[in-house]
Amino acid sequence: MNMHKTLSLCLPLLFCSQLALADWVDDSVKAAEAHTIKLRQHIHQYPELGNMEFKTSELIQKELKSYGIEVRKGYAKTGVIGVLKGSKPGPVMALRADMDALPIQETAAVPFASKQKGIYQGKETYVMHACGHDAHTAMLLGAAKVLAANKDKIAGTVVFVFQPAEEGGADIDNFSQGDQIGSRKMLADGALKNPQPEVIFGMHVMAGMPSGNIFYKDGAILNSADHLRIQVDGHQVHGSMPWAGRDPIYASAQMINNLQSLVSRKADLTKGMGVVSIGSIQGGTTGNVIPNQVNMVGTIRSNSEDVRQGILKDLPKILEHNAAANDVKVKVEIA
């Protein structure tokens, strides 16, 4: 991570009324760089799962306070808001970072490698910042430190948004309670009400991209992500006489195939792209028994609200008609 260059490139985007980048940005970023890297390594070493970011939240609050930034908490359990009023009048803008890690074991041989464990959906697991949210949190703290140190030069208010559970919650069913976590819950809890930002900036690090550069484009750059859960109920029977039961495995095979037509035959691809993937399928225990039930989990991605809405509308219809044709029942959850 090259904090110096990243922030240098970042700030003109934020203060787009300024034509040239002021020297104070370079100087302050240089001064904050070592501390920011230390923060990133600490957060990396002690990762916490979604909706469980208690220590990360405490660290963020402590840091923001030490920069002289007003700290607000109580948003989506562990979410933190920092408010920095510049010395000059101007608009309200927000910068956002995510805080949570993933249920993955770290194998990298770095001195700050994670050895942490946590409970994910009731099961103990290793925890790792494998998506870069450690860097995001540290970078936003770095930006907060730089801006707070120069608030006499800032026209307007900067809101720093530290969002938990971007990867979903470790402790709740994300399908039925997805509005109880993360960004949606922060908004419901009033995180962006007073002051209300006119614009918000977020970013994501990406392995493989050259360090020190920002990549951007017009329109959506990150796709929407809707989680998909499908339960197919049939009737168990010996595999030698399928006519006496109702086969959820055969029906599921048809469903997986036909789901692909949502993008290839129905979506208006001049408006954007869409992807429907089934990433998990579970059903049955042995080769000669047709089981009662098959469970599938998948994801829906799109960079166009039109394409997304079309998929969300037609997907249950395709599954229900496939179920009806095979005399099985299907339950579809999208969250």
Ligand SMILES: [Zn+2]
């Ligand atoms: Zn991520």
